Amino acid sequence: MKTWVAQLRKGLVEFSVLAALRHGEAYGYELLQRINRIEGLALTESTVYPLLARLTRDKLLTVRVAPSPAGPPRRYYRLTDEGQSHLNDMAGHWKQVQTGLDALLNGTGDRP
Amino acid sequence: MKTWVAQLRKGLVEFSVLAALRHGEAYGYELLQRINRIEGLALTESTVYPLLARLTRDKLLTVRVAPSPAGPPRRYYRLTDEGQSHLNDMAGHWKQVQTGLDALLNGTGDRP
DNA sequence: CGGGCTATATCGTAACGCGATATAGCTGGG
DNA sequence: CCCAGCTATATCGCGTTACGATATAGCCCG
Numbered sequence: 001m002k003t004w005v006a007q008l009r010k011g012l013v014e015f016s017v018l019a020a021l022r023h024g025e026a027y028g029y030e031l032l033q034r035i036n037r038i039e040g041l042a043l044t045e046s047t048v049y050p051l052l053a054r055l056t057r058d059k060l061l062t063v064r065v066a067p068s069p070a071g072p073p074r075r076y077y078r079l080t081d082e083g084q085s086h087l088n089d090m091a092g093h094w095k096q097v098q099t100g101l102d103a104l105l106n107g108t109g110d111r112p
Numbered sequence: 113m114k115t116w117v118a119q120l121r122k123g124l125v126e127f128s129v130l131a132a133l134r135h136g137e138a139y140g141y142e143l144l145q146r147i148n149r150i151e152g153l154a155l156t157e158s159t160v161y162p163l164l165a166r167l168t169r170d171k172l173l174t175v176r177v178a179p180s181p182a183g184p185p186r187r188y189y190r191l192t193d194e195g196q197s198h199l200n201d202m203a204g205h206w207k208q209v210q211t212g213l214d215a216l217l218n219g220t221g222d223r224p
Numbered sequence: 225c226g227g228g229c230t231a232t233a234t235c236g237t238a239a240c241g242c243g244a245t246a247t248a249g250c251t252g253g254g
Numbered sequence: 255c256c257c258a259g260c261t262a263t264a265t266c267g268c269g270t271t272a273c274g275a276t277a278t279a280g281c282c283c284g
Contacts, residue, residue: 232277233277237274238273244268249260
């Protein structure tokens, strides 16, 4: 009875990843852990890796491969200009939604 | 290139509808208009009606049918106790996510 | 009578999250 | 020396969802 948590995250995950990349590059596993320390936003590799691939395909991220001290080479992702403006759009929308939902929760919604 | 808006809404729509019912009953069409005056949260009938059916099936809402002055009978929905506590859970989670995302957007991510 | 508004419902499609699973390099213990 | 465990990436498949398109029906107005 907590499938709604999964649904609440949809799209929101994309936003999280872009937001986490706002201040510089990072590789998948790192993003995973960085985001996972946020309460209520725990993701898994199955979510992050396909997403990163998609965002790269959509030109919102660029990749740089560098060897890892342990394991396969790391793939460092960075926001493109388009990714940056995309993030800004999302942030704006996000603010609106936040405000709107808070309004719904607190009585308003019909008072003219 | 705005499919992310749709994704951002997933699950969030459920939250909106429950939140909109927080202060009393309403019928589908009414909910639709009430939520649609919130910027960035415009829904359609195709989204709301199946959702209301699902929430009712899951015992989060109850229905009361009453004749309409125009058109088919209205179906008034109301939160059950379970729906109420469900909404509280979601609101808590929502707060966490809000805080977490804001932290991600504003530099933080590791500073304790 | 016909167009427009209210009000509900369903089908089909596309997109996404995530559990399960595979793979590979490195390190430390028995 | 080998196996267990950690880092790091990737893919398949399932279930869930939002929404455009579409159908239906009662009411009002010209």
